[in-house]
Amino acid sequence: xxxxxxxxxxxxxxxxxxxxxxxxxxxxxxxxxxxxxxxxxxxxxxxxxxxxxxxxxxxxxxxxxxxxxxxxxxxxxxxxxxxxxxxxxxxxxxxxxxxxxxxxxxxxxxxxxxxxxxxxxxxxxxxxxxxxxxxxxxxxxxxxxxxxxxxxxxxxxxxxxxxxxxxxxxxxxxxxxxxxxxxxxxxxxxxxxxxxxxxxxxxxxxxxxxxxxxxxxxxxxxxxxxx
Numbered sequence: 094x095x096x097x098x099x100x101x102x103x104x105x106x107x108x109x110x111x112x113x114x115x116x117x118x119x120x121x122x123x124x125x126x127x128x129x130x131x132x133x134x135x136x137x138x139x140x141x142x143x144x145x146x147x148x149x150x151x152x153x154x155x156x157x158x159x160x161x162x163x164x165x166x167x168x169x170x171x172x173x174x175x176x177x178x179x180x181x182x183x184x185x186x187x188x189x190x191x192x193x194x195x196x197x198x199x200x201x202x203x204x205x206x207x208x209x210x211x212x213x214x215x216x217x218x219x220x221x222x223x224x225x226x227x228x229x230x231x232x233x234x235x236x237x238x239x240x241x242x243x244x245x246x247x248x249x250x251x252x253x254x255x256x257x258x259x260x261x262x263x264x265x266x267x268x269x270x271x272x273x274x275x276x277x278x279x280x281x282x283x284x285x286x287x288x289x290x291x292x293x294x295x296x297x298x299x300x301x302x303x304x305x306x307x308x309x310x311x312x313x314x315x316x317x318x319x320x
Contacts, residue, residue: 103304105265107133107257112269114255116222123229124239125247130226135215136274136289137265140176141245143167144190145237150227155218157227159290165190166238176241213287234256262269275305 107115112133119125131137131145140161145168149157165177165188173181175186182189217223239247244263252261271289278284282298285291291298 099200102262102264105260106268106272107259107261107265111255111257111259114257115251115261115266118251118255121302123226123233124237127237128244128247128263129228129251129266130220130223131215132218132263133269134223134273135217136267136270137215138192139241140190140268141192142244143174143237143239147231147235150231151214152231154214154234155224156214156216159192162189162191164188167237174241177197181197191290193276213290214272215290216288225304271301272305275301280292280305280309 115129115133119129128142131138131142135157136155144163144165146163149159151158161272162182165173165181166191168174168178175191177188177190182191217227247282248261248263248266271285274288275282275287280302282295282302284295285301286293286295286298289298
């Protein structure tokens with residue numbers, strides 16, 4: 094399901110119980126598992142998943158390297174997808190997909206105001222689930238076989254099957270992955286930024302760290318009120 098305007102990613106993120114239910118709902122379907130692994134563990138967005146290719150994987154490093162740009166041919170019949178037609182980079186008549194890592198202006202004059210999400214490779218060996226899933230995906234496919242829209246449909250079906258408590262979106266699963274990274278790195282915003290692909294000193298990292306500190310205080314019963 095697509096996130097509606099002015100809805101925060103956290104509002105579309107699962108809690109721990111629902112996250113585990115989604116894993117179960119993905120089951121043995123490699124595409125479903127890949128969607129869950131990339132969003133809910135590795136904080137990748139939907140565009141990255143839809144444009145994924147086997148060449149991004151460096152198994153000897155256990156990392157996914159996301160390119161600065163890539164020819165978009167994931168639309169119907171090998172054409173350019175609708176997103177890249179609108180926001181892609183056009184050079185010499187060729188349209189390229191690019192991850193959300195810089196601000197660009199399309200030939201149409203539309204600007205894509207975007208943030209750093211490709212500054213670091215994704216370390217998929219950090220989690221047994223992502224390592225197993227990525228290895229299975231590489232063995233089965235040379236590129237992601239479905240569209241952006243199909244990713245939404247697949248996730249909706251998994252959420253329905255899992256009977257999760259709230260509406261779930263790919264962006265919400267990315268938010269869960271960021272929260273999880275703060276837990277793993279114990280509030281170290283710079284390590285989380287490297288893991289997620291944010292620029293150093295990211296305002297979003299600070300916002301998530303504040304949330305993590307708040308939850309930690311609640312869980313530990315620590316009173317931090319200044320009044």
